Amino acid sequence: MTTRFNLTMQLSAVLALLFWVSPLQAGIDGITGTNFTLSVKTGRVFTPDGGSLLLWGYADGTGPAQYPGPTLIVNEGDTITITLNNALTVAGTASAPNVSMLFPGQRAETSTTDPGVPGILTSEAAPGGSVTYTFIAAHPGTYLYYSGTDPALQVEMGLMGAIIVRPSNGANFAYNHPDTAFDREYLFLLSEMDPRIHEAIELDGPQSTAVGPYLANPFPVVWFINGRNAPDTLDIPNLPVLPNQPYNSAPMMHPGERVLMRVLGGGRDLHPFHHHGSHARIIARDGRLLASSPGAGPDLSHEVFTIKSVPGETVDAIFEWTGKGLNWDIYGTPADGPQFVHTCVDGNGDDFDDTTHEYCPDHYKPIPVVLPDNLDLAFGGFYSGSSFMGTLGSLPPGEGGLNPHGGYAYMWHSHTEKELTNFDIFPGGLMTMLIIVSQGAPIP
């Protein structure tokens, strides 16, 4: 073991006070209620290289277009009414296209008082016009909405978003069964864009003749979680420099917690979403529990280390992590320094400390190998400088720094690694980091 300087948890707490100015409530960003007014407008999707793409996005009322559209968070049993205004403007001489919304998994109807105009898949809002849909949020779960008008073009242009229906069991359940309880939840709405399509539409509008071959065989080169490319995924929500991409993707958790992953295929490609750290248990697809019979709970659930995300489908999965069974103490041993003295108190007999969720059978087992000298190593920005949870170690100047609580950081990303790029630049794309911080370290 090389000599290292370990900051204490107390110092981490000080850092926390410095960094977390105003902790917000945990959850998924979105808009709640039973009556929504959305508008389709243009906007810009900004990519980390400084470029931007033309966006057709759903906006919350008079707000800016969003990619993805506003996440609609509603309650089971409510009757949901959504009025869609078509405020889209386009280049060229042709008029703006009609727009619409499909609600797979819901039985949406068109309002008789605001019927819009007939379309092939659903009723549509003509340019300058509107259409109103209603549906009963009959089943809890994770759902998508997206344009039903020329979807090959309009979904690509950005017209998609998520719906969360909260169960009557309560806000910390995914479905009406105790096995679907969670401590934290995060949205992972996956998508991609082919810039050629956006450039052609920006130049010539919907009558672009250049766009056809691209729509027939798209070749995306930018990939998104919740409408952002890494590393913007990790930034704060509602960032002024990303006016049309309000949502981030920055999951955090404590050991022993249950994290609900709501994974949605918003684009047109499949993505193998690999979550480093541990397995996750898939409990539902398309908003339906994997249950052998009603009320059985997720008895047909199974664990995966990569979630196969299918376009238009949704997956709910429960992720848990404790470090169980590593055969060394992730909180260090007294031999590593006096600051690592700690107890493992398992009062309830579940093998875990009742507070920290340390796995007690591994308590005070030393890490079995010696790490190389710092000179032999390259360091990641999310490396704390220490092998141990909740600890900051010394690093050469300029190294690390993104992990002020000494947490364990895990990449959650498309395992089609090509998709970890933005316009030819690695790293980026469909990627974020889960950070697991020790009990006591605050999570906003």
Place this chain on the structure above:
Amino acid sequence: MNRSISGTGKRVGYLLVLLLVLTAGPALAVNLAAVERIWTPPDGGAAIRMWGFVEDPGSCTALPNSWLPGPTQQGVVNGTLSITLRNCLSEPVSLIIPGLETNLTPQTFVDAKGRTRVRAFTHEVPADNGTTVVTYSWNNLRAGTYLYQSGSHPAKQVPMGLYGALTVGRNSAAANDVVLLFSEIDPALHGSAEAANTKNYKPKYYLINGQSALPGSTPPVIAGGRNQKTLQLRFLNAGLMTHVPTIQGPYMKIIAEDSYPYPFTREQYSVLLPAGKTIDALWRPDAQASFALYDRRLSMTTNGIPGGGMLVSLNVAKKFPWILYVPPIIHGGVVLP
């Protein structure tokens, strides 16, 4: 696909299927020919040279001109199937049915480095202008939904159009069934496919049952059984790309994959349908209405024009609750209301 089946199994009715399930299976004998045909795109694009399976006209003259997927065959559970194939193409062809076990007799060649390679998964019909016919047979048909397709140079011959659907029986919970065969056409490989690098496959036409919806027009109509009557949806992907059939309406109950029943069913509004896959689902329409069915991979273009492609309308007829159920006449797996 709205075409009649051929052979002695013609018009095997639902009642007959039921009666024969428990007995030694009857024989379905079919005569097909592999022929060159033309597919005319709905957008007015240039006609595309295709290869397809057709009911055997008895020789290689007087062939029908317009391409469709091969005629849907309807086998009987536990029965036998034999297909006698005539070859009117310029190269050897063969016929395989993935998922139905039979004796494969692979055909090989030795390459310039002395390595033996399989060029056909089973025995072939020579390219002799239709002189020779060869019979392929299968026993103990399992209930389900199958693709039949060329087993010779499949990277070329399958996308050229040599595929069709085989259905065996019908789920006992379903009153009707419908074939939904997804496929694609890349015109670039149909000119002189011999020289093409198949890696560059980029389809321009996306088809369900041989039809690509015309953008801006009413989608092709497929009869979708009756209101309140469970319909067996038979999804098949003869294309090389993954598709995600999505239904706008009640959830489907996904019951089987490649004609193997799942141990537990699951409810979804969409189906992952990779290349070569078949999926059976039960779907109970709750209205006398048209329900859209489309590919959520958004292969909803016709030669690049959005609004077409893999999009059909499942038309559900009204329920007839007051009379005894009468098996419908089945044309190519499509139930006519």
Place this chain on the structure above:
Amino acid sequence: MATGYHRIIMKIVLTGSLFFLGSSAVQAGVLVQCPGDADGSATWTGAEVQPVHAKCMHLGAGDGFITMADGKLQYMFGFSNLTGIPANTPTGTAEILDAGTLAASFPAPLIALDEGDEFYLTLTNIGMSMRPDLFDPHTVHFHGFPQAASIFDGLPDSSISINMGSSLTYYFKLNNPGTYMYHCHVEAAEHMQMGMLGSFYVRAAQNGTIFNYKGKDFSLFAYNDGDGSTGYDREYPIQIGSFDSAFHDASLAVQPLPFATMFDNYSMLNGRGYPDTVNPNPLPPPAENGGKLSQVESTLITASPGESVLLRISNLNVTKMNTLATLGIPMRVIGKDARQLRGPDGKDLYYNTNSITLGGGESYDVILDIPAGDAGKTYFLYTTQLHYLSNDAEQFGGMMTEIRIN
């Protein structure tokens, strides 16, 4: 949700210092850590005593060459197996660097271990001989390892990676059987496209006990099923992969790497396209790597009538999902992502199928139950993405192999 914390991260990210913050390539020598092994060979010889459950392996990370099935010579990055060479001796570093130079193999050396093992995996960064301009560090990401600690996760962003000329020893206690995979995670889109990919599986602790399943006794099992339902007679690791030769050629020529246009033109199983997949022997070594064997894994599957064959299928393709099908015999899918397909209260979710579809980073365990009467038959394992049945432009190749029943 909003955190000032992430805001800080962003500022650092946007100034370009997130990944592989500059580190000097000081060569401090090779060091193998393997309990009971004095000379650093990662094996136990002479007076050395192997502790109970200890397993060791020494991998080198570097570059090399392989031959595609159409004859094209392909430059690659990859791992080599340096186990058996004493590394912790006065001449050890020189011997290791010599053995590891241009020794990359495709796929990477197979790692097959047993549940309960304590695995000491030493990675030595040999460096890329054909790219002396590169000073890339390397890692091993044990993909799918449950309850991972980030220090041993091989993710360079969240931990450490090893510089040229030095060694890093990873430690894994193997508590869970199943089919995993491993790869370098440094600059993943590049190093993985370049070939730093291998199979990794863990056999079940239940092995050795006898369970009778459907009239047959088994002593080998994919999982601790308690009923023999994952029993098998033979096992074959099969890793799906594919290369974009333009990317590899650009790397060799020290040209800008075409990430955006990455488009694989060679589809492979265990590092070979058909018909090389059915060659039971190592492929002849290319002269360009000094004659080192670089493609040793055959994918010819052989079995006898009545046997159950476990295929441990993983995918490390970095550009596409793949569908792998059997023709002539069904797949019985019994595991996914190193987990038995069984619900939390014991319901078996096994299912039969003709094909599985998996993206990069997914694995499936499937069993082929060979009928008793099938002697002499040949089945096929091939992709139904039929356009990938080619080696670049050469037809009758690509992602396919044969299953021969003798």
